[in-house]
Amino acid sequence: MKRVVITGQGAISALGHSAAETLEAMREGRCGIGELDIRDVERLSIRIGGQVRGYDPEAEFNRQQIALYDRFTQFTLLAAREAIAQSGLSFSGELAAQSGVVLGTAGGGVNTWDENYRTVYEDGKNRVHPFVVPKLMNNAAASHVSMEHNLKGPSFTVATACASSNHAMGQAFNMIRSGMAKVMITGGSESMLCFGGVKAWEGLRVMSRDACRPFSANRNGMVQGEGAAVFVFEEYESAKARGAEILAEVIGFAMTSDASDIVMPSKQGAARAIAGAMKDAKVNPEQVGYINAHGTGTAANDKTECAAVADVFGHHADRLMISSTKSMHGHLIGGTGAVELLACIMALKDGVIAPTIGYEEPDPECALDVVPNEARDAKVDVVLSNAFAFGGLNAVLALRKAP
Template sequence: MPRVVITGTGIISALGGNTASFWRSLLAGTSGIREILGIDASQIRFKNGAEIRDYVPEEHFEAKDIALMERFSQLAVLAAREAVTDSGIEWTPDLRETTAVITGSCLGGRAAEESGYWELFHNGRTRVQPLTIPLSMSNAGTSHICMQFGIEGPAYTISTACASATHAIGQAFWMVRSGAAPMAIAGGSEAPFFLGGLKAWEAMRVISKDTCRPFSAERSGMVLGEGAAMLVLETLDAALARGARPIAEIVGFGMSADASHITQPLATGPMRAMRLAIRDAGLAPEQIGYINAHGTATEANDRIETAAIRCTFNDQADRLAVSSTKSMHGHALGAAGALEAVASVLTLKHGMIPPTANFLTADAACDLDVVPNHARAASVEACLSNSFAFGGLNAVLAFKAIP
């Protein structure tokens, strides 16, 4: 089968408006978690989130386009623009006709729906904004990316809660590897900072009131984040033929379902997904040197993920570096897996492992090398990126360094 490589990445997040600033912040252990300012949070018990600050849509889009694009769609297009530029793609009619666009989003443009509900139920209006449906539909990010570049190939959106972007990237990888598409733009986008959504998360009682401390004994819950990340995938032969410089190779994808509980995770499902990704990659477990963990900083997730990693790798688990970058960019829900996929491939490219920030005290139930607080130089041959969603849906990507 053809080898598939990543030739471009694009990101906008609380850690910056491009891949370079995102990576610098990760290596510095800089947290993008701050007081929520984008909405009035006085009605919400938690006050912190990983928001994108100083974002002005008019600096990136024309007014006529903004009217048709909810925030999550705008972020998706901005990340795709950077990824395409980074990849150095020269569009031809054939490439536009066959390239795939696959994105993930958990919420889509639900803020637009909320605005309409507010007008109906609070202000007594009898109608909502006429564009509410195209603004709120979860596939809008995919559609706007296609329109931005004139892409006419296979295009769709996956919504599997916090595993959405990882499922999207994995499906894109399989499409390119199988020959169903010669190239793909894949990733995820999310914009969860609207009152109704935050109140729903508040009711779940899984949000920290201070910050995100994955694997730390003092962890008190997740912290929401927003953003988008996109990757350009193509075969190695095609990339080299056009003079592109691959960042890393994507070699495996595994997915599974817990089939147990809608919110409480099991170790067996994540374990199967990791094993399937390693098998799909044709790797030995000993070749994996780093895992970008799902690492939400909830009591259950970090404990269960630790158990799943130990069941997957056995004694080798003690030699693995495992970190959660959610400690810095927050939990971006459907976009989280894309942000973490970019962090993973940059780890392989630069030989630097980003830390688990905000770490205080080791927890005996999370007895892994979690790279606490400081980045670490390390030559890693291959790594995994884990995403485990409510509903018990698990997705894992495997990446390999390019010498």
């Protein structure tokens, strides 16, 4: 089995237009959630989100590209460029044939769906742009990343709601570990902060009107975000041979299904995924120093996740740090695990634990160290990243400090 390391990272989110900007905001405990600036916002009852601000597509892409790239694809391409540039890799010949792309997204081109439904139903037009289908399809981002960087190996998209990115990164990890690929570009993206996207989520009645406060007793729901994060996963020996900077090592992955309810989370399903990732990584509970929680800020998720962590870690749970960065960037749905992996890498590489901001009142059902409101300096060697999705699909990654 090959060892797998991360040699590049890129991001764009409500916290910044690069991985560095996003991480700086996490260190500062900055909140990227604010009033939505979208069409027909006055018709929404939920009017906040983790929106990417100050973004101009025309500064990044030409007119022909914009006609073909939905917002989620644009975000992915920008993050991928940053990650691949940091890795120092260039794909040609045999390396191109052995390198691929696995990305996660729940909704794909939601902005494109929204705009074209308006064109047909509201404006009464009978024709849409000929590129609507290739623009909105879930695999658009993965396909465009493969084309832009000449990646000719295994490439596809994973759509498992809020666990999409973790499932995608887990597949990328296993492909390199098994020898199927040398390099995988992986992560995820989402952009559904448009009228239809927000209106659909309103119907679930799980959204907060004012803030995301994971683990706080007065939490009142989740807040949507948008953006992308992309990583370069690479076989360790080849990364070492070319002198690449290694950001972290991926050491384990597990996925489970609750097989119980389409929206309510299961403590048992989450616990099996957490324990499975540690077993795959061959680490004990006392070796794990930090967990980036799924931590959506809903009553059901937070208490279920804390109970699962407590069950798996037992008395070691008292010495474990756990935080939810969704409090800062919002819930990126299919892209959320990717942005949250940045916080895991920061914990290992820089010794900085991203905080859970907005924490106001202790909740006896979430009685763990949730790193409230301010980042913390701490030395950790092993971290976990949790993702628990609607449909009862769970995916947990384990990472270790760079070798």
